[in-house]
Amino acid sequence: MNKIIVVAGATGNLGGRIVRNLIERGAEVRVIVRPGSEIEKITKLEKLGAHVFKINMSSEDEISKVCNGASCVVSALQGLHDVIVDTQKVLLDAAIAAGVSRFIPSDYSTDFTLLTPGENRNFDLRREFHTYLDKSLISSTSIFNWAFAEILAYNTPMLDMKKKSVGYWGENPDWHLEFTTMDDTAAYTAAAALDDHTPGKLSIASFRVSPNEMVAMASEITHTAFQLIPMGSLSQFAAYIKSERAANPQGENELNPRWQSAQYMHGMFSVQHEMLDNSRYPDIKWTSSKEFITSLFNRIKQ
Numbered sequence: 050m051n052k053i054i055v056v057a058g059a060t061g062n063l064g065g066r067i068v069r070n071l072i073e074r075g076a077e078v079r080v081i082v083r084p085g086s087e088i089e090k091i092t093k094l095e096k097l098g099a100h101v102f103k104i105n106m107s108s109e110d111e112i113s114k115v116c117n118g119a120s121c122v123v124s125a126l127q128g129l130h131d132v133i134v135d136t137q138k139v140l141l142d143a144a145i146a147a148g149v150s151r152f153i154p155s156d157y158s159t160d161f162t163l164l165t166p167g168e169n170r171n172f173d174l175r176r177e178f179h180t181y182l183d184k185s186l187i188s189s190t191s192i193f194n195w196a197f198a199e200i201l202a203y204n205t206p207m208l209d210m211k212k213k214s215v216g217y218w219g220e221n222p223d224w225h226l227e228f229t230t231m232d233d234t235a236a237y238t239a240a241a242a243l244d245d246h247t248p249g250k251l252s253i254a255s256f257r258v259s260p261n262e263m264v265a266m267a268s269e270i271t272h273t274a275f276q277l278i279p280m281g282s283l284s285q286f287a288a289y290i291k292s293e294r295a296a297n298p299q300g301e302n303e304l305n306p307r308w309q310s311a312q313y314m315h316g317m318f319s320v321q322h323e324m325l326d327n328s329r330y331p332d333i334k335w336t337s338s339k340e341f342i343t344s345l346f347n348r349i350k351q
């Protein structure tokens with residue numbers, strides 16, 4: 050019999066990709082969506098072959114019925130405290146009530162267990178949910194994919210295609226930053242959801258690239274000299290983020306205010322991984338830095 054996997058957040062960017070990969074791997078996929086979720090997104094999921102359940106996401110009872118017989122619940126929800134803590138708690142309790150043995154929370158980030166609480170608001174929400182998750186009778190696996198490679202398209206200081214510059218914080222322009230494409234993250238998450246014996250965390254990256262390597266690669270691809278820009282020390286960056294956050298209190302109710310994006314970048318220049326778990330599923334083909342960064346520049350040429 051095919052394994053049954055329940056996905057929450059399937060109408061999202063990452064969730065839809067996870068559903069596609071699960072179906073390609075032969076799973077029976079049940080997705081739970083809100084009554085107000087966009088109909089086009091629901092239709093797309095149905096066309097992929099998913100069974101869609103439109104339910105009240107704050108009802109443990111309704112979610113639990115959908116989870117009956119499933120081996121894993123995957124969350125790809127996105128939001129602030131009401132979603133990452135409150136809705137995920139209901140989802141988790143419903144999974145446990147239905148006898149599901151495994152849960153994948155909506156982490157998909159830098160490994161925040163290596164960072165200090167208080168440094169990143171969105172990671173603190175995940176930490177709060179984990180305090181609840183860790184006490185529950187279900188085994189869980191966090192997927193730590195570091196940054197989605199797609200953020201490189203937004204001309205952040207890490208790669209500014211308009212200014213032709215690559216910035217870095219700290220002392221070391223050879224520091225490795227880790228990026229995973231959304232497609233690679235989804236392919237890996239689907240494989241992990243169908244794997245009965247995953248550890249508590251799995252760290253992955255499509256590619257690692259240092260600021261120095263990024264300069265060389267961008268210059269080679271575009272035949273233009275990119276500049277390496279030291280942005281200051283990590284403690285200066287932390288002080289800047291703190292003052293930006295204090296000056297913009299409305300950002301506390303926003304998912305990605307400027308200071309939140311800065312907190313993500315601060316984390317990327319603070320921790321990196323010695324070991325990755327990329328090889329756990331040998332059929333997954335990882336996107337290379339050259340391939341991805343070339344595709345970014347090709348896109349702006351069009």
Ligand SMILES: NC(=O)c1ccc[n+]([C@@H]2O[C@H](COP(=O)([O-])OP(=O)(O)OC[C@H]3O[C@@H](n4cnc5c(N)ncnc54)[C@H](OP(=O)(O)O)[C@@H]3O)[C@@H](O)[C@H]2O)c1
Pocket residue numbers: 057058059060061062063064082083085086087090106125126127128131132136155156157158159194195196197198200
């Ligand atoms: N590492 C990185 O660089 C990076 C970057 C981006 C995202 N992520 C992570 O990837 C995960 C998925 O993000 P995404 O970009 O795919 O998100 P997304 O496209 O915004 O999708 C969010 C999903 O959550 C659902 N949702 C939102 N609010 C909800 C609520 N109150 N109740 C129930 N469902 C709700 C949405 O459903 P509706 O369709 O009904 O609104 C949708 O399915 C998150 O953990 C996010 O932090 C990581």
